[in-house]
Amino acid sequence: MGRTLLTGNEAVARGAYEAGVTYAAAYPGTPSTEIMENIAMYKGDILAEWAPNEKVALECVIGASLAGARVMATMKMVGVNVAADPLFCAAYAGVNGGLVLVSADDPGLHSSQNEQDNRYYAKFAKIAMVEPSDSQEAKDMVLAALEISEEYDMPVLFRMTTRVCHGKSLVETSERRQVEPKPYVKNLQKYDLIPAVSRKLRVGLEEKLKQLEEFSNNTNLNFIEWKDKRIGVISSGVAYQYAREVFGDQASYLKLGFTNPLPLDKIKAFAKEVGTLYVVEELEPFIEEQIKAAGIACLGKEKIPNIGELAPAIVAKALRGEKRSTIDYDQASIPNRPPTLCAGCPHRGFFYELSKLKNIMVTGDIGCYGLGGSDPLNAKDTSYDMGASISMGYGAQRVFERSSSNLRTISTIGDSTFFHTGINSLLHVIYNGGKTITCILDNRITGMTGHQENPGSGFTLQGVPTKIVDIGELVRVLGINHVRTVNPLKLNEVREAFTWALELDEASVIITRWPCVLKKLSSDDRKEFGDYLGKCAVAEEVCIGCKMCIKTGCPALRFNKEIKKVKIDETQCAGCEVCLQVCPVKAIRKVGE
Amino acid sequence: MPDVKNILLVGVGGQGTILVGKILSNGLMSAGFDVKMSEVHGMAQRGGSVSNQVRYGKKVFSPIIDKGQADILVSFETMEALRWLEYLSPKGKAVVNDYRIPSAPILTGKSDYPEGILAVIKSKVATTVIKAAEIAQNIGNPRTMNIVLFGALVRGMELTDIEWEKVIAGIVKAGTAEINIEAFRAGMKAGEI
Ligand SMILES: Cc1ncc(C[n+]2csc(CCOP(=O)(O)OP(=O)(O)O)c2C)c(N)n1
Numbered sequence: 107m108g109r110t111l112l113t114g115n116e117a118v119a120r121g122a123y124e125a126g127v128t129y130a131a132a133y134p135g136t137p138s139t140e141i142m143e144n145i146a147m148y149k150g151d152i153l154a155e156w157a158p159n160e161k162v163a164l165e166c167v168i169g170a171s172l173a174g175a176r177v178m179a180t181m182k183m184v185g186v187n188v189a190a191d192p193l194f195c196a197a198y199a200g201v202n203g204g205l206v207l208v209s210a211d212d213p214g215l216h217s218s219q220n221e222q223d224n225r226y227y228a229k230f231a232k233i234a235m236v237e238p239s240d241s242q243e244a245k246d247m248v249l250a251a252l253e254i255s256e257e258y259d260m261p262v263l264f265r266m267t268t269r270v271c272h273g274k275s276l277v278e279t280s281e282r283r284q285v286e287p288k289p290y291v292k293n294l295q296k297y298d299l300i301p302a303v304s305r306k307l308r309v310g311l312e313e314k315l316k317q318l319e320e321f322s323n324n325t326n327l328n329f330i331e332w333k334d335k336r337i338g339v340i341s342s343g344v345a346y347q348y349a350r351e352v353f354g355d356q357a358s359y360l361k362l363g364f365t366n367p368l369p370l371d372k373i374k375a376f377a378k379e380v381g382t383l384y385v386v387e388e389l390e391p392f393i394e395e396q397i398k399a400a401g402i403a404c405l406g407k408e409k410i411p412n413i414g415e416l417a418p419a420i421v422a423k424a425l426r427g428e429k430r431s432t433i434d435y436d437q438a439s440i441p442n443r444p445p446t447l448c449a450g451c452p453h454r455g456f457f458y459e460l461s462k463l464k465n466i467m468v469t470g471d472i473g474c475y476g477l478g479g480s481d482p483l484n485a486k487d488t489s490y491d492m493g494a495s496i497s498m499g500y501g502a503q504r505v506f507e508r509s510s511s512n513l514r515t516i517s518t519i520g521d522s523t524f525f526h527t528g529i530n531s532l533l534h535v536i537y538n539g540g541k542t543i544t545c546i547l548d549n550r551i552t553g554m555t556g557h558q559e560n561p562g563s564g565f566t567l568q569g570v571p572t573k574i575v576d577i578g579e580l581v582r583v584l585g586i587n588h589v590r591t592v593n594p595l596k597l598n599e600v601r602e603a604f605t606w607a608l609e610l611d612e613a614s615v616i617i618t619r620w621p622c623v624l625k626k627l628s629s630d631d632r633k634e635f636g637d638y639l640g641k642c643a644v645a646e647e648v649c650i651g652c653k654m655c656i657k658t659g660c661p662a663l664r665f666n667k668e669i670k671k672v673k674i675d676e677t678q679c680a681g682c683e684v685c686l687q688v689c690p691v692k693a694i695r696k697v698g699e
Numbered sequence: 700m701p702d703v704k705n706i707l708l709v710g711v712g713g714q715g716t717i718l719v720g721k722i723l724s725n726g727l728m729s730a731g732f733d734v735k736m737s738e739v740h741g742m743a744q745r746g747g748s749v750s751n752q753v754r755y756g757k758k759v760f761s762p763i764i765d766k767g768q769a770d771i772l773v774s775f776e777t778m779e780a781l782r783w784l785e786y787l788s789p790k791g792k793a794v795v796n797d798y799r800i801p802s803a804p805i806l807t808g809k810s811d812y813p814e815g816i817l818a819v820i821k822s823k824v825a826t827t828v829i830k831a832a833e834i835a836q837n838i839g840n841p842r843t844m845n846i847v848l849f850g851a852l853v854r855g856m857e858l859t860d861i862e863w864e865k866v867i868a869g870i871v872k873a874g875t876a877e878i879n880i881e882a883f884r885a886g887m888k889a890g891e892i
Contacts (some may be wrong), residue, residue, distance in 0.1 A: 111728055269737060269762055320792050335733050348760070350761075419768075430766065433785060441778070441810035441811075443746070443782075443803070447745070476747065656806070656808065659803070661806060
C-alpha cells in the first residue's frame with residue numbers, strides 16, 4: 107500500500123490493525139493517548155475500550171489474550187506503575203494470543219509528574235522488550251512483538267518515548283492479516299498463580315529468558331551498520347536517531363530494537379571491532395550498566411546526562427565537544443507563558459472560592475484542575491499520583507486531629523481521576539471514619555488529555571451510548587451521608603457548600619457539575635446545561651481598577667495599567683459570569699444574550 | 700547533515716500551528732523529500748507556548764531541531780519569536796507575526812509585554828514582519844491567519860515549486876479551500892519583502 111506520514115502513535119495503531127489485533131484497552135495519558143484513539147477508528151475489526159484505569163485495562167487485555175485473541179494495552183509510563191501487579195503475573199503465566207503492553211515514557215517531563223525510565227520494568231518483570239525509534243519501526247514492531255509474545259509465551263513491553271509517539275515520519279503501510287483466535291484451553295498449571303504453580307512458572311520464566319537472549323543475538327531487530335570503525339555507537343529508541351545525526355558515517359552503529367534481554371554476544375562482537383565504544387541512551391544507563399557488568403569497556407553516562415530529554419546537540423557536545431553557534435540575546439526578560447484554566451472553565455469558580463478559605467490544606471490531584479493551584483488562584487498544597495488527593499488528605503487530617511490542629515483537609519479530584527483510583531481512596535475514608543471533604547470536579551469529560559469519554563460521560567470510546575455512573579449515588583452507596591452537587595459557576599453555591607461541609611463532623615462530598623467549556627456537548631448535556639449565552643463586558647466608567655476579577659485568573663481578562671481598568675477580550679470570553687459575580691461595583695455586565 | 704532543512708513553527712496553543720505543520724509536511728512528502736516532524740501535545744494546549752518542528756531532505760534522522768539549527772523560524776505570535784530565537788541559526792530567517800497574545804503574568808499585571816521585540820530580532824537576523832491578522836481580516840476570515848503565515852514561510856524557504864494550493868485544498872475543512880488559498884497567496888506576497 108502507500109507511504110504516509112504518521113505519528114508514532116498513529117503507526118502503532120496501524121501496526122495493531124495490520125497484525126490482526128482484535129481487542130485493545132487503555133487509560134489515556136500523554137504521550138500515549140492517541141494510540142487507542144486511532145485504534146478505535148478500526149471499528150469493525152478491533153474492539154477498543156477506555157478502562158477506568160491502567161490496571162483494569164491490562165487485566166482486560168490479559169483475559170482477552172487467554173481467550174485467544176491478539177491484544178494490546180497502552181498507557182503512559184506512570185500508568186504501568188498502576189498496572190504493575192497484573193504485569194508481573196502475566197510474565198509468569200505467559201499468554202495465549204499475543205500480548206503487547208505499550209509504555210509511553212516522557213523524558214523531559216513535557217506533561218508528567220516524574221521522568222521514570224520504564225525499560226527497567228522489562229528487566230524487573232522479566233519480559234521481552236522492543237523499542238522503536240521512528241514511526242515505521244513503531245508500526246513494524248507491533249507485529250514483531252506479537253509474534254515474539256506468542257513464540258516465547260510472554261507479554262512484550264513496547265517502550266516508546268514522547269518524541270517517538272508525537273514525531274511524524276514516513277510509513278509504508280500494508281493490509282490487515284486476519285488472525286484466527288486460538289482456542290481457549292483451561293490450564294491451571296499456567297493460569298492459576300498459587301504459590302505451587304508460580305514456583306514452577308518462575309523456573310520456566312528463566313528458561314524462556316535464556317531462549318530470548320539467543321533470539322536477541324540473532325534477530326535483525328538488533329542490527330549493525332558498519333561504517334568508520336574508530337568509533338562504535340550502541341543505541342536504542344530515538345537516541346539512535348540523534349547519534350546517527352551527530353556521527354553520520356564517522357562511526358559504526360549497533361542499533362538495538364530488542365532490548366530485553368540484551369544481545370550480549372552481538373554486543374561483545376561489535377565492541378571487539380570498534381575503537382572507542384559509546385552507549386548513547388536517553389534517561390538511565392539501562393543498556394550501559396549491563397554492558398559494563400558483562401566486562402565490556404564503554405562510555406556513556408560519564409558524558410551524557412541521565413536527566414532530561416536528549417537532543418543531537420547534547421550528544422554532539424558530550425561526545426565530540428561540538429557546540430553550535432546560536433543567536434545571543436537577553437532571554438531573561440521574556441515573560442513566561444504557563445498553561446492556564448481556559449476562559450469559561452468550570453473549575454475556575456470552584457477554585458476561586460477555595461482560594462479564599464483559611465486554615466485548610468488542599469490535597470490536589472492530576473488533571474486540568476491542577477491549574478487551580480497556579481497563580482493567581484493558588485488553591486493547592488499537593489499533587490502526587492492519580493487518586494492520591496483523597497487518601498493523602500485523609501492521612502493528613504488524621505494527624506491534624508491527633509495533634510489538635512484546627513487545619514482541615516479538602517481534597518480536589520476530577521471525574522476521570524475519581525473513577526481511576528479515587529473511589530478506592532474514598533472507601534478508605536468511609537471505612538475508617540474519616541471526616542475529610544472530598545470535592546469531585548465533574549466537568550463531564552476527561553479534560554487534560556484531550557476529551558476522552560469516561561464512565562460518567564455516557565459514551566464508550568467507540569461511541570456506543572452507555573450507562574452513566576451517577577457520582578452522587580455512587581458515593582452515597584459507598585457510605586457518604588453528606589453529598590451536595592453544585593454549579594461551580596455559581597460562586598454562592600460553592601461558598602455555601604464549603605461552609606456546610608466545614609461544619610460537619612463527618613466525611614462529605616461536594617460534586618461540582620458543569621461541562622468543560624471545550625466539550626462537544628451531547629444531547630443530554632445540552633438538555634441539562636444549555637448553551638452559554640452572551641459575553642461579559644466591563645463598563646469602563648464603573649470599573650474602579652481593583653483587580654478583584656483578575657484574581658480569578660481568567661485569560662479573557664486583561665488589566666490595562668495605563669488607565670487602571672480591566673478589559674474583557676470578547677473573542678475569548680465564554681460568558682461564564684464568574685468575573686461578574688466577583689466584581690464589587692457591578693462594573694461587569696452581560697451583553698448579547 | 701547539510702542537505703537537511705529545518706523549519707520551526709512556534710506560537711500559542713490554539714493558533715493553528717499544527718495544521719500548518721501538516722500542510723507543510725504533506726507537501727514536502729509529495730515532493731519526494733524524507734520528512735520528520737515533531738510536536739508536543741498535552742499541557743501546551745491550555746494556552747501554553749507550542750512548537751512544531753519540521754525537518755526535510757534526502758534522509759532525516761533526528762525528529763527535533765537543535766538550538767541554532769533552524770533555517771527559518773515562523774512565529775505566530777510576537778513574544779514567542781523571542782522565546783524561540785535561540786533555535787534559529789544565526790544565518791537563518793525569522794518570519795514574525797506582528798500579533799500579541801499576552802500570557803497569564805501579563806494579563807494579571809505582574810509582567811509587561813516586552814517592547815521592542817521586532818527591533819531586537821531585526822538586529823540579529825534577516826527578518827520579515829507580517830501583519831497576518833490584518834491580512835486575514837481583509838480577506839474576510841480572521842481564522843486564516845495561520846495560512847497567511849504559511850504563505851510567507853513558503854516564500855521565505857523558496858519552496859514555491861511545490862503545488863501547495865492542491866495540498867491546502869486536500870487538507871483544510873471542506874468549503875474553506877478557496878479562502879485558505881487566497882490567504883496563502885496573500886501570505887506569499889507579504890513574505891516577499
Ligand atoms: C496513572 C496515570 N494515568 C494517566 C495519567 C494522565 N492523566 C493526567 S490527568 C488525566 C485526566 C484527568 O481528567 P479528569 O480527572 O476528568 O480532570 P480534568 O482534566 O477533566 O479536569 C490523565 C488521564 C496520569 N498522570 N497518571
